[in-house]
Amino acid sequence: MLTSAQAWDILGRVPDPEIPVISVTELAIVRDVQVAADGVDVVVTPTYSGCPATEVIERSIREALSAAGAGEVRVTTQLAPAWTTDWIGPEAQEKLRAYGIAPPGPSRAGDVQPLQFMPRVACPRCGSAETERLSQFGATACKALYRCRSCREPFEFFKPL
């Protein structure tokens, strides 16, 4: 039987399928882990309702825990409180930046974003603030496409949510 700390440690090594530089625990998709005599209960929360990675993540969680001898792995989904990028810690935000994805920064929770509002985003490569948005949506729903006017490199921005 695994300890709770071991279970968390195993999940901390399960990469996000779309952004493999951070784990499913760093992304705060895993909300709770309970170790029981016959297995492990894992509570997860989706990032975006339509995120196609959700099912892959569930499978990866099952596989990782089963491989470590966790017994039966039960994964349940919890919607409230709704996932927010504020749960991604400073260390993981820095990993995103080093990987070339501008980290989300604070979401100003509850704040209604004004229309035609473009947040200032620093280039993850050269640090310049002279950047512009190319598209509100990137290769995944959680990211926007930007371009740096200083180093001329395109980059992705993990949108605050």
Add this chain to the structure above:
Amino acid sequence: MNTITAASTAHFEYLLRIADTSLILGQRLSEWCGHGPVIEEDIALTNVALDLIGQARLLLSHAGRLEGKGRDEDQLAFLRTEAQYLNLTIAELPNADFARTILRNFLVAAWQRELWQGLANSADAELAAIAAKSLKETRYHLQHAADWTVRLGDGTEESHARMQRALDTLWPYTAEFFSASADDPAIVSAVIGPAWSTLEPAWDAAVRPVLEVATLTVPARTPFLSHGKTGRHTEYMGHLLTEMQYLQRTYPGGTW
């Protein structure tokens, strides 16, 4: 007993009106996949489609559990007949051009934002959770569509003409966003959600300033009223469903 059954049916149908609007608009937007005017917009429209279909999945799963007849999200999404879909009519209209697609997204997202906020304190905890989650996504949809509405409306002569044409076509359908439903009193007294008529002032206040900046002229309200949310659909709905339901009807229960 009768009261309970009636209340449950009202609750179920209230959920379907919201879920089906997300589902059918998501299906329409997915038609842009591979056809966007530029790659960034192809990706944006399909991302919005994914969010909408994701919202529909959560809502339909919840509605199915509430109904208690063993119907899951797939059965509700793919195996109902046309008159059993309760989406707003505007969602099923053809995409036409990029202008109309963007303007519809703008009008609908502004409405969804008010609706999700109005559902935050629903006595239906699952619905409140879905709404809180969806609200965050809808804000990005709204921002995307509003940016384009201004850019195209206050753009070239051609883009302005197309946006004005889109507004003239779509505006009459927005009356349905706020028209009364027979079960409003039951829904409101059970604190499931707001009567949609109450959403109009905030929607108006959000939509009109953007249309003004976009240099578009808002048409006057007319007596025309569409009825998709009562199951009476346009001639476009059957064609949409034929395509959307093809796989499940041809290979029932099919998975991959």
